[in-house]
Each structure stands twice: as C-alpha cells, then as structure tokens.
Amino acid sequence: MDKKNSCAALLSFNIKRLRKLRKMSQLDLSLKSKLSVTFINSIENEQKWVSAESLRKISEALQSQPHELFLPMYLDDNTARNLADSHQKMILEIKEIVESYEKKLPD
Numbered sequence: 522m523d524k525k526n527s528c529a530a531l532l533s534f535n536i537k538r539l540r541k542l543r544k545m546s547q548l549d550l551s552l553k554s555k556l557s558v559t560f561i562n563s564i565e566n567e568q569k570w571v572s573a574e575s576l577r578k579i580s581e582a583l584q585s586q587p588h589e590l591f592l593p594m595y596l597d598d599n600t601a602r603n604l605a606d607s608h609q610k611m612i613l614e615i616k617e618i619v620e621s622y623e624k625k626l627p628d
Contacts, residue, residue, distance in 0.1 A: 527567075528591065529567040529570065530567060530594075531590070531591045531592070531593070531594065532564065532571070532590050532591060533564060533565050533566070533567050534594045535589065535590045535591065535592055536550075536561075536564060536565055536579060536583070536590060537565055538598070538601075539583040539585055539589070539590075540583060542598060543583060543584065545583075547561045547562055547565070550579070550582055550583070553581075553582035554575075554578040554579050554581070554582035555578060556575060556578055556579070560575075561579075564579075576590065585605070586605060586608075586609055588605065588608050588609075588612075589601070589605040589608075592604060592605060
C-alpha cells in the first residue's frame with residue numbers, strides 16, 4: 522500500500538477534514554477529546570498511531586463514527602457522509618442479524 526493510502530494517511534486526512542468541517546482547531550479537538558494537542562498533532566502528521574480508546578475519543582469529539590476516520594481521501598464531504606451513513610446502517614443491520622441468531626441458539 523502506498524503512503525497516501527496507508528491507514529495512518531487516511532486517519533490523518535480524515536481527522537483534518539472533519540476538524541475543518543466542524544471549524545475546530547487542534548486545540549479545540551484536544552479539549553473535546555481530552556487528548557493532548559501534541560498527540561493530536563502527531564496523529565495528523567502520521568508520527569503516532571492511536572489506541573482504540575483514543576480513536577473513540579477523537580471520533581466522539583468530531584461527532585463522527587470511528588470508521589469515518591478511515592474513508593478514502595478522494596471522496597467529497599457529501600459522498601463521504603453518505604458512505605459513512607451507509608456503513609453505519611450496514612453495521613446496525615449486521616448487529617441485529619447477529620443478535621437474532623444468538624437468541625435462536627440453545628442455552
């Protein structure tokens with residue numbers, strides 16, 4: 522996978538994109554996510570990776586779902602939002618299917 526399509530590059534691109542869409546600075550994101558500005562900057566510059574907990578904090582601060590932080594770079598904001606909504610619906614449908622099968626399993 523080339524650098525521009527790496528997970529770190531996608532994460533960096535989408536954090537910046539969503540942050541700008543929400544008119545947030547790195548400091549704003551830091552305060553909302555309770556992560557340091559240095560850490561946010563390091564993620565945006567592809568110098569650090571995130572834990573699942575940090576990913577959750579960032580996505581909540583950006584009012585998004587974690588999978589939205591890994592959308593392809595070539596999508597415009599409307600297409601990205603539509604794709605993210607579609608992904609969210611699929612995730613919920615899969616969850617419902619799994620739960621219905623779990624109910625059918627013998628104890």
